[in-house]
Each structure stands twice: as structure tokens, then as C-alpha cells.
Amino acid sequence: MTARIPHGLRSVAIALLAAVALFVASELLSEYNDLQLATGCYYFAALAGLTLLTGLSGQISLGHGALMAVGAYTTALLIGNEHWPLLGAILAGTAMAALVGLALGAAATRLRGPYLAGATLAFAVGLPALAEKYPGTFGGANGLTIEPPTPPSFLGSEFPLERWEAWVAGIGAVVVLLLAGNLRRSGMGRAFRAIRDDEIAASLCGYSVARVQLTAFVFSAACAGLGGAMLAVVLQLAAPGAFQLQLSLSLLTAIVVGGLGSLAGAAWGAAFLVLLPGWSNDIAHSFSLSTRVSSNLPLAIYGAVLIAVMLAWPTGIQGGVRAASSRLRRMRGRREATGQRGSDPIGRGQGPVASVPGSDAALSNQRGDQES
Amino acid sequence: MTRFIDLTLNGISTGAIYAAVALALVIIWRSTRIVNFAQGGMLMFTTFIASALISAGVGYWLAFVVALASGFVLGAVVERLLMRHVMGKPPLNAVIVAFGLLILLEAVAGMIWGNTPRSFPPAFSIRGYSVGGTRLLFSPNDTFIVLVVLASALLLALLFRRTTLGLRMRAAAFAPEVARLLGVRVGGMLTLGWALASLMGSLAGVLVAPSVFVGPNQFDPILVFGFTAAVMGGLDSPAGAVIGGLLLGLALSYVGGYEGSELVTLAALVILLLVLMVRPQGLFSTPRERRV
Numbered sequence: 001m002t003a004r005i006p007h008g009l010r011s012v013a014i015a016l017l018a019a020v021a022l023f024v025a026s027e028l029l030s031e032y033n034d035l036q037l038a039t040g041c042y043y044f045a046a047l048a049g050l051t052l053l054t055g056l057s058g059q060i061s062l063g064h065g066a067l068m069a070v071g072a073y074t075t076a077l078l079i080g081n082e083h084w085p086l087l088g089a090i091l092a093g094t095a096m097a098a099l100v101g102l103a104l105g106a107a108a109t110r111l112r113g114p115y116l117a118g119a120t121l122a123f124a125v126g127l128p129a130l131a132e133k134y135p136g137t138f139g140g141a142n143g144l145t146i147e148p149p150t151p152p153s154f155l156g157s158e159f160p161l162e163r164w165e166a167w168v169a170g171i172g173a174v175v176v177l178l179l180a181g182n183l184r185r186s187g188m189g190r191a192f193r194a195i196r197d198d199e200i201a202a203s204l205c206g207y208s209v210a211r212v213q214l215t216a217f218v219f220s221a222a223c224a225g226l227g228g229a230m231l232a233v234v235l236q237l238a239a240p241g242a243f244q245l246q247l248s249l250s251l252l253t254a255i256v257v258g259g260l261g262s263l264a265g266a267a268w269g270a271a272f273l274v275l276l277p278g279w280s281n282d283i284a285h286s287f288s289l290s291t292r293v294s295s296n297l298p299l300a301i302y303g304a305v306l307i308a309v310m311l312a313w314p315t316g317i318q319g320g321v322r323a324a325s326s327r328l329r330r331m332r333g334r335r336e337a338t339g340q341r342g343s344d345p346i347g348r349g350q351g352p353v354a355s356v357p358g359s360d361a362a363l364s365n366q367r368g369d370q371e372s
Numbered sequence: 373m374t375r376f377i378d379l380t381l382n383g384i385s386t387g388a389i390y391a392a393v394a395l396a397l398v399i400i401w402r403s404t405r406i407v408n409f410a411q412g413g414m415l416m417f418t419t420f421i422a423s424a425l426i427s428a429g430v431g432y433w434l435a436f437v438v439a440l441a442s443g444f445v446l447g448a449v450v451e452r453l454l455m456r457h458v459m460g461k462p463p464l465n466a467v468i469v470a471f472g473l474l475i476l477l478e479a480v481a482g483m484i485w486g487n488t489p490r491s492f493p494p495a496f497s498i499r500g501y502s503v504g505g506t507r508l509l510f511s512p513n514d515t516f517i518v519l520v521v522l523a524s525a526l527l528l529a530l531l532f533r534r535t536t537l538g539l540r541m542r543a544a545a546f547a548p549e550v551a552r553l554l555g556v557r558v559g560g561m562l563t564l565g566w567a568l569a570s571l572m573g574s575l576a577g578v579l580v581a582p583s584v585f586v587g588p589n590q591f592d593p594i595l596v597f598g599f600t601a602a603v604m605g606g607l608d609s610p611a612g613a614v615i616g617g618l619l620l621g622l623a624l625s626y627v628g629g630y631e632g633s634e635l636v637t638l639a640a641l642v643i644l645l646l647v648l649m650v651r652p653q654g655l656f657s658t659p660r661e662r663r664v
Contacts, residue, residue: 060464107645110652113463114407118603119641119648125596126641132634245596249471256468293483296588300479306472307454314461 011181015174022170026163034162035234040274041169042230045176047255047266049223052180054252055261056189057216058196059108063120064224065248066127067104069238071097071228073131076144076238086149086168086233093229094222101221108217109210124248128240143239146232169230176223180263183219192216257309259318268317276302374506379629380622381510387621388521392576393598394605394613395525396569401607403545403565405463406455409470412595413477414450414570415577416588418443420481422578423492423586432493439578440571447570451563478588489587498582517579524575525614528568532610541565597624600640604647606654616655 022041026034050064075093078084084092104123108116131138138144151164183189191212194202203209232238254273259265277298284297313320393411400408422439426432454473458466496512532538543551544561552558576598577591584590597620605616620640627639647655 054464060467107649111648112652114401114607115603115648115652115654117407117467118599119644121596122600122637122641122644126638129634129636129638133632133638245592252464253468253471256464260462260464292486296479296482296487300476300483303472303474303476303479307469307476310461310465310469310472311454311457314458314465 008182011178011185014181015178018177019170019174022166022174026166026170029166031160031162034160034166036274036278038162038166038169038230038234040270041166041173042227042234043251043254043273044173044227044266044270045169045230046224046227046251047258047269048176048180048263049220049227050251051255051258051261051263051266051269052183052189052192052223053216053220054255055265056184056196057192057213059213059216060113060117060252061108061120061217061220062117062245062248062252063104063123063127064220064251065243065245066124067097067101067221067224068228068231068247069127069131069240069243070100071225072232072238072243073138073144074225075229075232076146077137079146080144090168090172090226090229090233093232094226097225097228098218098222101218101225102214105214105217105221109213121245121248124245128243131240139239141240143237143241145237148236149233165234169234172226172230176226177263180219180223184263188212188215253306257306257316259316259321262318264321265316265318272317276305374508375629378509379625381508381514382629383622383625384618385510385514385517385621386580386625387601387618388518389576389580389594389617390597390601390621391525391614391617392521392572392579393594394602394617395528395610396573396576397599397602398605398607398610398613399528399565399569399572401602402610403541403562404451404455404459406459406466406470407599407607408566408569409467409595409599410450410473410477411570411573411598412591413474413481414443414446415573415594416586416591417477417481418446418570418574419492419577419581419586419591420485423490423581424485426493432495436495436578439574443574443577444567444571447567447573448563450570451566455566456559456562482588485588487588489585489590492578492581492586494582495579513582520575520579522614524572525610528572529610531568537564596637597640600644602654604644604654606651606657609654609656612654612656 022037026037029037046064046068050061053059053061071093073093074096075089078089078092079086104120107119111119131143132140135141148161149164149168151159151161155164191202191207194205194207195209195212199209202212228243231242235242250273254269255266257272258267258269280298280301283301284294287294289297309317313323315323393415396411396415397408400406400411418439421442422435425435425438430438450473454469455466458469494513496516498511498513500508500511502508530538532542540551540556541561541564543554544556544558545565548558551561576594580591580594584594598617601616601620602613603616604620605612605614620643623643624636624639628636631639
């Protein structure tokens, strides 16, 4: 807590660290695990946007899977039909999702709580129907396949495709991490929180509630579109089966289970989405069970884990981690304090006690917002 | 013209099902401020129980009653074991627990009964009435569906408005502290509310099962459309749930009949957005003023 690093610099440092970690991981991992890494990265992009929207600005969305579909289909169409370069197609997919998010978000600013949930749920269910209504453009139920992205020639001809995909998705995830980290700490991020906590008080302070909410929605739609575009590149496919309602629900689930409102929580959520299916499949097949049971066991584990995490750690995995680490710090503080009579048993005024009211520190220490 | 009449009657019959699911969601929302996304899984499970009984040779009506009774019990158990522990936590936690329960129930049903959808007998004949030589798409079974849903909605309304028990339940929902001071067992009332709502959901499950078949995922669309109907009507209004359900059923029936069934979900989105743009709190709930 001494000598605070400027916020912008801090985000850059975190993003750089993440980039280095991803690079090292992609070099060490096998090709299959590189694919998992890529999957985790595109989930993270979508989750980071959603956690800012739901955790910070307080708008629930059950429709982000459909926004991912917008990004994926746009990218697939541009690469497949127009032969756009990879970067351009991904950016266009992101922009398209942001545009759709602008329309949906404009409607969303009038709605609250379950009404917003209902509208976005209908969006998640309704949009994939377009792909089946216009099979000529969107490829119907089979979707659109795109050619696998070719690693640039200077990496050598031996460079594995999965590692290149992990790099592409990793770069996207780091960009989102940087932007979202800065947005959280910016004035706009403060406006998000102010409106989530008290709309009327925030509007009396001069914030335009509708405009701030719309900004949050468009940013998070763009993140979802980027995630969807990278999904299309990694899977080399954009098909309606990938964007069923279950995707939207598991995105919301992942941010809450990971820890709502924090980027670390979004990372936990992405890991949860990537790793849990594999683990539960392994568990299901390690016993000799009838196919009826073993094919349903992973799903049962998923459901049971959701319930258990919510009951055990109401603030998600990140909340549990924070509670554990602060307990550890307190224990260490107490051990050092024993012998010194009359010393502060709580451990030298740690935590948000010393923050100045109204300062950025005080605001960012409010409920649910962990520093990423 | 016969096509229009057919679609209208068909819309009323499916709308009645949506209305029943919407009512189940509204009862729970009013009493505990939780949107029960597990409702689809709960009604699936109780319908499976009825289906298993029928294939074991038990008569239809006994299976029908057992399904409703097990719905009642399941609702109470879910409230006691799970939902009570997430009340007062961040509101999204209840949503995630409900999702978890939905997934768990679907998986367990798949383990016990398999994932292949199976048929379910209707209560009455599904041969349409014939009027003046033409056969309508409306059967005695559809009549039964509409009448049963309307009757149970009326019974619920009577329970909530005319009985002391209903008054206690409403008091427990709207002013738990005061109700507790006046000697109402608030916890018990909440459990009863969940049980009644789940019973209503089970009713919808048994009624819709002949047309959608019984399988772990067969009832997901019913939940989505039931929720859409509840949001359209206003989550605070039981009458809104019934009317929202019927309106949605009619609208989707027309769209499916005239424009093609693949547009039905898209139409539901457009209708819902149109309604919410005009009335952000749904058709029938009074907007609550927001206070600083």
C-alpha cells in the first residue's frame, strides 16, 4: 500500500506479465494444451467484458453468447467470402458485435434486473434462428467453415498451428486485459460503479445514466465479439450449435463463480470453463459405469460444482482466494505481534481503513470490486 | 379462414401452458425475488416420474396426481435445502444456484431414464373437433389444458385473496419483518409459496408432455417462453402472467403458422422488446418509483 504505482502503468505491467506468461506457457505446453490455452483466451475476452458490464455497471446479460455469434459469423464471412486478412476480419467482427451491442444496449438502458435478463435471454435464443432462416448466407445448421489460419512464414514451416492459434487468442486476451483494466480504474469505471450502487444519486452528480450504461454495454459487446471472432478462428468454424443458450448461461455462470466484477475473477471463470469439462470427463470414465450414467456424470458434476461454489464462496473463487490470503496475512501479523503487549491485534491497520472518503481508493474498495 | 381459427385455437392452448409456467415463476418472484430458472428442470423431473409410473402400468390420473404432489414436495425441498441459503446474498448467486440445479436435475434424469425422448399419453383424445365437416386443430385434450390452467389460476387467486393463509403468504412476501412480529411463520410461508409454484410448474409439464415428449432437455423451450411471458406480463402480476402467456402463445402460433417455425424464437424476441420498450416493467405491473 506504500508508494502507489500510477494506474495506467500498473495495467500495462499486468498486461505485459500476462503476455509473457502466456508466451512461456504456449512454448511449454503440448499442442492439445495449446488449443485449450487458446480456448481459455477467447473465453477470457468475452468474460472480461461481461464482468465489467454485470459486476461494475450492474446490468445483467443472458445474451452474450449471441454477441459472440455476431463476432464469429462476421469474421467467418469476411475470411471465407471476401478473403480478408486475419487481423482485419477479427477487428471487423469486434466492430460488428459492438454495433449490435449498441442497438441492444439502447434497449437495455430502459430495463432493470429480471426484465433485462428476460430481454437478453430472448436475444440469446432468437438470434441463432437467423442462421437457420438464411442458410444461403450463414450455412444453416452446419455453419460456416473457414480455412485454418497459417502461421507467418518467418516462424518456420514446422511451427504448430495450435501454438499460432494460442498466440492469436492470447494477443486478443492481453489487449482486452489492458483495456478493461484501464477502463475499470478510469473515471468511466467510477461512473459504472456509481450507477450500479445508486442510479439517482449518480445522476444527481451529473452522470447521464443511460449514456454510461450504454458505454458499458457497447464495450462488453465488443469484447464478446472479439471473443467470438477468435473462437471462429480457433475452431475454424462458426455454427449455430456453438452459440446455443447454454453458452450465454455458462458465460454468466463463469463470471459469478470466478468472482463478479474483477478481471482475476474472469480469468478464474475462463479456467473453470476450459478445465472442468475435461476433469469431469476423466472422473466419469475412471469408474466402470453404464454409458447412461457416465455420459451424464460430467453434467451432474458441473451442476453440483455450481451449487457448491455459490454456497461455499458467495463472492466466487476470487473472493475465496482473497479471504484466504487476508486470513493468512492476519495470522502472520498476529504471530509477529505476540510478545509485544498492547499491540494492534488486527495487524497494523491493514486494508481499506485508512482510505480518504471520496478518493479513488475509497471507491475502489467498495463491495465486490477486487483490484484485478 | 379455417387456418386462422386453427392457429388461434392452437395459440390459446400453447399459451395456457406458457401461462402456467409464467405463473410458477411469478409466484416465486413475488415471494422471494428469485427468478427460478430451475423450474424447467423441476417440471421435467416430475413429468418423468409420471411417465415412469404410466409405463409401470399405473393409471393416467393417479400418475397425474403423483406428478403434482411430487412437484409440491420438490418445490418445498428446493427452497429449504438450497434457496434459503442464498437469500440475502448477491442476487446473481440465486440465479447461478438455480442454473446449477437445472443442470443437475437434467443430468440425474438422464442417468435414471436415459436421454432419448419418450412419448407421453394425453389425458383426452387429441383428435380435433369436427365442425360442419371440417376438422379443427383443437381437440378435447386442448380444451382440458385450457380449462385446467384457467381453473388453477383462479384457485390460486382465491387462495391469495380470500383466505387467511393467502393473506399470511402475501404478508410474508411483502413485509417479512412486520409479518414476523404479527406471528406469521415467514419461513414456512416462503416454503409453501415455492411448493405451490412448483406444483403449478408440474401441471404445465404433464400437460405439455404429449406434444413435446419427455426427455431431460425437452422442456427448456417451455421455460424460456414461460419466462418471456412472465416478463411481458410483469413479474409482479399473476394476472399479467396468464394474459402474457396467452398473448405470447397466440403471437407465436401466428408467426409459426404463417411465416415458418424457424422464426418463432426470433418473433418472441421482437415481441418482448416491443412490449418492454413501451412498458419497461411489463404490461400489468405498476411501475415502482425509485428512491435515493
